Amino acid sequence: MTDHEAARALRQWREAAPDAVLLDGFHALKHALRFGADIRCAITSDKESVLALAAGLAEDMTGAFDDRVVEVPKEALRELVPKGHATQVAALATRRARVDNRQALDRRPRSAPIVVLDNPRNLGNVGAVVRLAAGFGVTGVVTTGDLDPWHTNAVRAGAGLHYATAVEHVDRDALPAGPLYALDPEGEDIRSVVLPDDALLAFGSERHGISPELRGRADRLLSLPMRPQVSSYNLATSVAMTLFHWGGPR
Structure with a gap:
């Protein structure tokens, strides 16, 4: 690290921060790089440790980390990211353009479902669902309601897989086109249904369930198997069970 490089990186961070997406931690930056994010600035207080992590956990990304990440003083990193990740690396990236997301969501025919989170209340759950969706190779995740699915807490829980x-x-x-399958305790057992690749799979919040509006529009209501004494599953668990039933990446 040179003082000039560190000063330039810190200046770039402060300039980019107001409208950028925070990627907090090694895995968030790793995933964002792998999936083509526009990284505007990446900093660490211990570049040697970050490169050692890359060599051990993501050898294919070692060069990208070496090229992108700039070492800065520990105090400067703590000031910019007060509750930073234990891996001591953070980055700022450009949010994916809405027009690009809509094109991907609206493209037909569709080879994988879209997950619809109807008025979710917990940003950590939103991020966990994005992580599941990325792993299963679904077309996308859309949310209704007042939460921003790109909020810092959702991106942190998603480990950078929003990209x-x-x-x-x-x-x-304004949901994308496709048959709407809504998860509801009164629906038919999901195990008796084949989920089409172009389905919209809609999930309500744990407390309130699916909204009456989406429930009324659903082509089919589906339920997950559950003991009578249990009231509900966590949102991400419900999504995981449903996507596993769909079949996952082929």
């Missing part, structure tokens, strides 16, 4: 699938907020009347 691996189309993640967007939409109004209920």
